[in-house]
Amino acid sequence: MSEQNSMKKIVIHSAGGYDKLKIEQHPLPSLSQGEVLIKTKAIGINYADCCVRWGVYESAKKFVGWPITPGFEFSGIVVESKSNKFKKNDEVFGLTRFDAYATHVKVPEYQLFIKPQKLSFSEAAGFTAAYMTAYHALFHHLILPEKAHILVHSAGGGVGSCLVQLAKVKNHKVYAVVGSSHKVNFVKSLGADHVIDKSSQDLWGEIKKLTPDGLDLILDANGPETFRKGFHHLKPMGKLMVYGSHTLLPKKGGKINYLVTGFKLLKNFYINPIKLISENKGVIGFNLSFLFEHTELFSECIHQLIKWYEEGKILAPKTTEFAFEDVAKAHQMIESGQSTGKLVLVV
Ligand SMILES: NC(=O)c1ccc[n+]([C@@H]2O[C@H](COP(=O)([O-])OP(=O)(O)OC[C@H]3O[C@@H](n4cnc5c(N)ncnc54)[C@H](OP(=O)(O)O)[C@@H]3O)[C@@H](O)[C@H]2O)c1
Structure with missing residues (x-):
């Protein structure tokens, strides 16, 4: 596998502790119509990622099983696009049901958004999952x-x-x-x-x-x-x-x-x-990870949230950065219950 055609992923092969988070080399995925490949700059960490590692996250068991690459959110740069909405070199951020803990992520276009310029890559990586969950909780139910x-x-x-x-x-x-x-x-x-x-x-x-x-x-x-x-x-x-x-x-x-x-x-x-x-x-x-097929939820939430962010009504997430290789430290931190705001992996 050449460097050019491959990516690094954090893979978990069975339930357990921090030692289960393994960095592996895998081939780059190929795209279907409407999909986009992104080279990640930053990846948001969520408490649910620890639940995935422990093997107690229901949607991970239902939709993937083992092995699994955790991760619900990312920011980065488009490297290949089979979508009319995105082109190579666009700066983007988005959501995915797992697989974000990687140097490259493939998503359908409706899970991807153009990154507002004043949002840094780290802030953008930590924006979607938490704000969307909060929005869904307060305004959809x-x-x-x-x-x-x-x-x-x-x-x-x-x-x-x-x-x-x-x-x-x-x-x-x-x-x-x-x-x-x-x-x-x-x-x-x-x-x-x-x-x-x-x-x-x-x-x-x-x-x-x-x-x-x-x-x-x-x-x-x-x-x-x-x-x-x-x-x-x-x-x-x-x-x-x-x-x-x-x-x-x-x-x-x-x-x-x-x-x-x-x-x-x-x-x-x-x-x-x-x-x-x-x-x-x-x-x-509710659990949003079971609602990924409800595509209408994504654009409504994110467009309103970006608007409020640009109007100064909500803040960019407060982020604490960890190197991609230090994923175990990030898991340890969010598990401790002591962190504030969002933790992100920087690729
Ligand atoms: N249903 C959904 O769709 C959905 C989506 C996203 C997140 N969530 C859930 O929302 C919660 C927050 O997620 P997050 O990613 O934003 O994490 P987070 O709030 O950044 O971290 C978890 C927080 O929970 C508290 N906590 C209490 N007991 C804990 C324990 N035994 N272990 C660890 N933390 C403990 C801590 O705050 P205090 O000590 O200050 O209380 C800690 O800061 C999680 O339960 C997550 O699974 C659900």
């Missing part, structure tokens, strides 16, 4: 009252920091929750009305004081640790939106202790749908 009272868990993280900003674009009241004190100022700078540091404050006591009538919406990717109490703090017509369960998973070591996870699962919150009728509350769940 429910109709919120004006100035809704919204609680955002893990508000200093990738998705959380986008949720705070998008909720403020619509003038809602945002109660942002963080798990460590060093995240407080960052989340305040995003415009949150109140930041609750659950490492030093009583989360639900504070919420009761701040919103005695209850919350309109809770955005929760924590899992059983907060589902039940959150549900009880909703006001009538309030919604609990569930889109992850990271507190079931380890913060260090890179490996799942299934006994600990199983024990935590015993505390899971089960809801009887009939009870929802008299409570006047709702529970909603």
Whole structure:
């Protein structure tokens, strides 16, 4: 395989720790009509990539299996195009269902966008997955009252920091929750009305004081640790939106202790749908990685998000860069729960 016809990919052959992230040489993919090949400049890291490595990510099991190259988002330069929308040397960014941890990525044209000039390649690589998730959560599933009272868990993280900003674009009241004190100022700078540091404050006591009538919406990717109490703090017509369960998973070591996870699962919150009728509350769940066939979602979200970015209503993601070869360090960092904003691999 010559250097010119090949690419480097990070490949995982079976579930496990950081040592499973192997850099391999593979042939460049060939393109079908409507597809584009991009030489990546930067790749966004998402918490879900660790779940893929652990072998617990449902859509990875369903759509790929082993071996798998993780990665949902990237930025780079078009090297070959079978699309009328993109040409060689265009600076682009986009989404893919896996395979972004590579020097080259092939995507259908609807998953690709021209990079705004003032967005750096690193910022562009970290823009799509988190902002799209936040946009989908807030604007595709429910109709919120004006100035809704919204609680955002893990508000200093990738998705959380986008949720705070998008909720403020619509003038809602945002109660942002963080798990460590060093995240407080960052989340305040995003415009949150109140930041609750659950490492030093009583989360639900504070919420009761701040919103005695209850919350309109809770955005929760924590899992059983907060589902039940959150549900009880909703006001009538309030919604609990569930889109992850990271507190079931380890913060260090890179490996799942299934006994600990199983024990935590015993505390899971089960809801009887009939009870929802008299409570006047709702529970909603989603996972975007199962929605890639809904192509209309992509352009609507991204065009609106780019517009808001260009109007100064939302910020470029705060990024921390890692070299492509240091992917294990990036996984270690996002797993620790200590990172703020987005982590990206620089190719
Ligand atoms: N359903 C979807 O379509 C979708 C799409 C994207 C992301 N997600 C989910 O959204 C969540 C955030 O994703 P992200 O990529 O933006 O990550 P992130 O928020 O940058 O990092 C995860 C955050 O979760 C918190 N956390 C709590 N317990 C943890 C634990 N045991 N291990 C690690 N972190 C823990 C930490 O913040 P605090 O300690 O401050 O709470 C940490 O910063 C993840 O659960 C992810 O799977 C879902």
